[in-house]
Each structure stands twice: as C-alpha cells, then as structure tokens.
Amino acid sequence: MAWTKYQLFLAGLMLVTGSINTLSAKWADNFVAPGCGGSKEHSFQHPFLQAVGMFLGEFSCLAAFYLLRCRAARHPEGSMDPQQPFNPLLFLPPALCDMTGTSIMYVALNMTSASSFQMLRGAVIIFTGLFSVAFLGRRLALSQWLGILATIAGLVVVGLADLLSKHDDQHKLSEVITGDLLIIMAQIIVSIQMVLEEKFVYRHNVHPLRAVGTEGLFGFVILSLLLVPMYYIPAGSFSGNPRGTLEDTLDAFCQVGRQPLIALALLGNISSIAFFNFAGISVTKELSATTRMVLDSLRTIVIWALSLALGWEAFHPLQILGFLILLLGTALYNGLHRPLLARLSRGRPPAEEGEHERLLGGSRTPINDAS
DSSP: OOOOHHHHHHHHHHHHHHHHHHHHHHHHHHOEEEOGGGOOEEEOOOHHHHHHHHHHHHHHHHHHHHHHHHHHHHOTTOOBOOOOOOOGGGGHHHHHHHHHHHHHHHHHHTTSOHHHHHHHGGGHHHHHHHHHHHHHOOOOOHHHHHHHHHHHHHHHHHHHHHHHSOOOSSSOHHHHHHHHHHHHHHHHHHHHHHHHIIIIITTSOOOHHHHHHHHHHHHHHHHHHHHHHHTTSBOGGGOOSTTOBSOOHHHHHHHHHHOHHHHHHHHHHHHHHHHHHHHHHHHHHHTOHHHHHHHHHHHHHHHHHHHHHTTSSOOOHHHHHHHHHHHHHHHHHTTTHHHHHHHHTTOOOOOOTTTTOOTTOSOOOOSBSOO
C-alpha cells in the first residue's frame, strides 16, 4: 500500500524533528561561555533547565489543540473527534515519570556521546516488555523475548564501544560509564510512564495534542518550581556550573546572554520536541507503531552520522555492530520479521491486526476522523 503525501510528511517530520531535538541539546552542551559575576568560561551544562525547555515545547501542544478546537467549532465539517470529559490529574503520574526520566537523560547527555545516548535509549524495550507482563498481564510472544535478549546484547556491545573509544578531557571514561548507566536507568522510568499511560490514560478518547500538552504543563510547572531549591543543593561532580550546585539557572541565562547561539540551540530543542511528539503519535495512528519504531531507528543513524561529521565523537566499529543488534532486537519485538517469513514461506501475509498498536499493545484512541 503506497503512502499518501500526508503520511510521508508525518514520517519526514518525525525523523527531522527527532534528530534536531537530540542534536540541538548536544550542540548547546558544546558551547563554552563565561557565566555570572565574571566567572571563567565553562561548558553550558544545565540539564534541568533544558528539561524545562522541553516541557515548554510539549506545553505548546496544548495551545495548538485549543486553536484546532476553535477552528473545528467554526467549521462543523471539521474532522476533530468529540472530546470525552476526563480528569487532567490522570496525566500527573506519567508527567512526573516523564520529568524524572527526561532530567536524568539530559544529565547523561552531558557525559556521553549523542549516538550512544540515542542507541542506549533502546533499553526501553526491555523494561516496557517486562513491566507489561508484570503489571498489565500481557503475554509476550517468543519473538518478543528474543527481541529483548537481542536488545540486551546490543546494549552490551554499545557500552563496550564506549569503553574502548578514545576519550577527551570533556568526556572522561568514568563520566561516559556513568552517563551510559544513567540513560539505562532513565529507560526504567520511561517504561513505568508507558505502563501508567496504558493503564489509566489511553482508555480515554484524548486528542494527542491535548495529551502531550497536559503532561507538558505539569512537567513545566513542577520542574520550574524545583529549579529554586536546585540552585542551593550541592551536587559535587554531577554539577556542571561554577557554584557546584544541582542547577544554576542564573548562570545559564548569563551564558546565553554572552553566547546567543546557545539560545538558538535551546529554541531548536523546544520547538522540535513539540512537533516530534505529535508526529510520533500521528505516525502510529496513520501508519503503525512498527513504522514509528523504524523511523526512530533511522533517527539514530542521522544523529550518529551528523555527530561524526561535526567531529563531536570518534568512530568506533563496535558501534555499528551494537546498532545492528539493537535494530534486530527492535525488529523482533515489534514483529517486523513476520512479513518476511510469510514471503519466504510463500504463505499468506499475516493480518495487520496489531500494526496500529502502541509499544505495549492494546487499542488506540484516534487522533482525528481523517484517516
């Protein structure tokens, strides 16, 4: 079945904005500028402020939702689903998980390379599969268990590549190891978020823009308030600011004022996450969850290639092997092997009953009527 222009647009939007999101965050980290009070030049390492920016991008989806709803009200022939009443506090638990996981990942991105960051995020398959069995009562197929095992093997290879790679003064070996472990730990929290959304949120007919925007609102408000105590909490070696605290927002704004390109990187991060979230959910609806996983894998290749081209990291052959094993694990977990096996056996292609399922499976709520 050929893709429509709209589906091609969604796939391209997800690939481009997803790549910009990670690359812009890493680009901001690479800038060196003086901070407040005449402090010496230092790297822009403000992960929690970057996470606030990400939630601001998600929050903007809520404004887009209400604009669409006003437009649909003026044009009755519009294609927007009638919205069921729901309690917005349902989004609070997954928003807290999103806030925690995102903050940890931004801390980790300061410590390791952009490509390893993107590859290691594949660990979400492991924990999502295990949690869906434990808490949602799902039964995983043999291919999904094999996918989980392949993902574990791929993570080991990627981690080994990081250990054997050359490290500069900015990314010491101990920091790279810590960053890799933090990324994997963050995937546990992201998996819990997915289980919570599956169990409590997705049973309601909530528009994707409204869902993303509501979680963004909670994350933006809560994390913005937490920036105040973070300004005083000592963080030791985890701190990237001269004061040695968990986060120094004033230092961040001073650095932005002295190096305007940092503001451009932050703007790219904020704007890209808004479009990426909506494009990802729309791809799941218009095409399939499998297509979304494939596009996410292509995003890893784009980030890796651009990081090498920009000289942000050194090439290591083991990363290719690790990525291919991770890709195999993703393919097995999401059933990409089934059409291939059907063709090889010259049998009838399997029904695409589960093609539009989320990573955890189950029914979906439609984005709109135009499908």
